[in-house]
Amino acid sequence: xxxxxxxxxxxxxxxxxxxxxxxxxxxxxxxxxxxxxxxxxxxxxxxxxxxxxxxxxxxxxxxxxxxxxxxxxxxxxxxxxxxxxxxxxxxxxxxxxxxxxxxxxxxxxxxxxxxxxxxxxxxxxxxxxxxxxxxxxxxxxxxxxxxxxxxxxxxxxxxxxxxxxxxxxxxxxxxxxxxxxxxxxxxxxxxxxxxxxxxxxxxxxxxxxxxxxxxxxxxxxxxxxxxxxxxxxxxxxxxxxxxxxxxxxxxxxxxxxxxxxxxxxxxxxxxxxxxxxxxxxxxxxxxxxxxxxxxxxxxxxxxxxxxxxxxxxxxxxxxxxxxxxxxxxxxxxxxxxxxxxxxxxxxxxxxxxxxxxxxxxxxx
Numbered sequence: 001x002x003x004x005x006x007x008x009x010x011x012x013x014x015x016x017x018x019x020x021x022x023x024x025x026x027x028x029x030x031x032x033x034x035x036x037x038x039x040x041x042x043x044x045x046x047x048x049x050x051x052x053x054x055x056x057x058x059x060x061x062x063x064x065x066x067x068x069x070x071x072x073x074x075x076x077x078x079x080x081x082x083x084x085x086x087x088x089x090x091x092x093x094x095x096x097x098x099x100x101x102x103x104x105x106x107x108x109x110x111x112x113x114x115x116x117x118x119x120x121x122x123x124x125x126x127x128x129x130x131x132x133x134x135x136x137x138x139x140x141x142x143x144x145x146x147x148x149x150x151x152x153x154x155x156x157x158x159x160x161x162x163x164x165x166x167x168x169x170x171x172x173x174x175x176x177x178x179x180x181x182x183x184x185x186x187x188x189x190x191x192x193x194x195x196x197x198x199x200x201x202x203x204x205x206x207x208x209x210x211x212x213x214x215x216x217x218x219x220x221x222x223x224x225x226x227x228x229x230x231x232x233x234x235x236x237x238x239x240x241x242x243x244x245x246x247x248x249x250x251x252x253x254x255x256x257x258x259x260x261x262x263x264x265x266x267x268x269x270x271x272x273x274x275x276x277x278x279x280x281x282x283x284x285x286x287x288x289x290x291x292x293x294x295x296x297x298x299x300x301x302x303x304x305x306x307x308x309x310x311x312x313x314x315x316x317x318x319x320x321x322x323x324x325x326x327x328x329x330x331x332x333x334x335x336x337x338x339x340x341x342x343x344x345x346x347x348x349x350x351x352x353x354x355x356x357x358x359x360x361x362x363x364x
Contacts, residue, residue, distance in 0.1 A: 003180070009126060010180040016121060017078055020114040021264060022171075023164065024079030026148025026182045030065050030072040030174070036143040037063025043210065050213035052223055062138040069131045069174040074181070076122075076173040077141070077148040079159070080111055083167035084267050085259045095273020096311045099218065099242025100167065102295035103272060104265030107169050108134050109293065115171050126177035134171045141170045149184035155208040156196035156246035162189060165253035167260075189252070196246035202235040205246065217243035221307050222299050227334050230341060233310045240274050240307045241296055271296075276308035276315075277323045280339075305335045313342030316349040 010027055017025040040059055049055040061067040065075055082101050083089070091097045101107060111134045123130040133139050142159045146152055151161035151168075158166040190208075197205045204215035213219040217239050220228050228236070247253055260267075271294065282290075287301040296304060309327065312320040320342070327339035 006178055007180045009122075009177065012125070013076065013118070013122060013179065017118060020118060021080065021261070022078040022114070023081045023258070024077075024150045024161070024168065026077045026079075026145065026150045026184065027179045028075045028077065028144055028148040028184060029181045030075050032064040032066075033140055033143050033147075034063070036140050040140065046212075048206075048210070048212045048214070050219055050224070052213065052219075058138060062140050065139065065144075065174050068138065069129060069176065071129065071176040072174045074175050074177060074179040075144050075148065076175065076179070077145045077150055078111075078115070078118075078171045078173070079145065079150050079161075079164075079168040080107075080171070080264075081164050081167055081258050082107065082169055082260050082265060083165070083253075083256070083258065088267065088272070091273040094275075096238045096240035096276045096308070097244075097273050098240060098271055098296070099244050100247075101169060102241055104267040105293055106295045106297070107265065108136065110265055111169060111171050115173070119173055122173060122175055122177070126175065128175050128177035130173055130175045130177075132171065132173045135169075139172050139174075141172055144172060145170055146185045149182040149186055152186045152188045152190070153209050154190050154196070154250065154252075155194065156205060156250065157209045157211045158247060160189070160250070160252050162252060163256065164258040165256035166247050166250060167253065167256075167258075193251060195249040195251065199245050199249040201237060201245065202232075217245075221303075225303070227337060228306065228310060233338075233341065234314060236307075236310050237314055238311050240276055240279070240311050241299060241304065268294075274308075276311040277320055280305050280308040280312070280327055280335075281323050302332055302334060305330075305332070306338050309335065309338035309342045313338075313345040316346050318346055321346060 014025045040062060044056050044059065066072045089100055115132045115134055119130050119132040142153050145159050151159045154160040154166060159168055160166050161168065202215045202217060204211050206212045217236050220232060220236060221239055221241050284301045291297060312324060324339045324343050327335055330336045330339065
């Protein structure tokens with residue numbers, strides 16, 4: 001493919017991507033990512049991936065897109081903003097927060113349809129082989145986004161951009177076509193800032209851009225199956241699905257005024273925050289009817305009810321005792337054990353308060 005055709009196709013690809021609603025488009029020349037591949041190997045060797053065994057499968061494919069698509073010459077990276085604005089992002093009083101990306105339709109579905117149309121056009125226009133991913137394959141997407149000039153990997157391990165901050169979802173198209181690459185990789189603009197590291201309540205950011213999943217709130221509330229260790233539960237606070245704390249404090253997010261267009265992810269008012277007592281009492285049919293098509297399905301009905309118990313236990317509000325006691329006979333032993341923990345935590349807090357000589361309820 002000659003240079004002029006390569007430029008023309010890359011230009012048309014960017015135009016079509018923006019028409020589909022992507023906010024950022026970058027192209028990088030396909031090659032092996034030696035530095036990032038080595039970083040992944042070190043991360044895996046330290047068991048930072050917790051129980052996410054799929055991350056350890058065929059790491060060589062993650063480091064080299066040519067192992068995923070033979071003859072791959074170009075990696076197209078697309079970014080879509082999902083920040084709804086500060087007012088819409090606020091969690092209503094009394095609700096347990098849900099990570100921002102999960103407050104509407106599952107982004108895999110929203111982005112997937114748009115990506116498929118771009119993939120089909122690119123394959124036809126270039127006569128090349130193509131393959132696309134939306135967080136569904138062994139692609140080091142942030143590393144490729146950095147190389148394609150879309151931003152840099154921040155200390156919280158998210159991709160950061162000076163215009164839109166870190167509220168971006170990524171997708172990739174691998175192609176055997178040779179497209180004009182963008183200047184990259186991007187420079188790092190985190191500087192000496194450590195706000196994200198200091199804000200993490202579980203100390204999950206163990207080094208700049210290195211997150212230990214065994215300490216991460218998002219891992220425990222979304223990816224982990226089965227019981228959450230008791231020593232981990234207090235650190236989860238009131239997060240019922242995911243966590244945004246390391247992004248909330250990022251100065252680049254404070255400076256950004258970029259917000260998602262209305263309707264892009266069909267952000268729902270009821271997903272700004274959940275009532276943990278209601279979630280715990282919900283049967284599976286009701287849960288599926290209400291949350292089907294959203295990212296909450298990733299944690300499943302059982303996981304969300306387990307998370308609800310942790311939130312209620314951390315709140316130590318005796319108003320939650322009736323619903324928790326009802327869950328003591330739940331058919332799911334994980335939910336049952338977490339309800340027992342929450343009841344002990346609440347009753348222990350109440351007992352401590354009653355025995356406190358400074359407690360005004362004991363005077364007179």
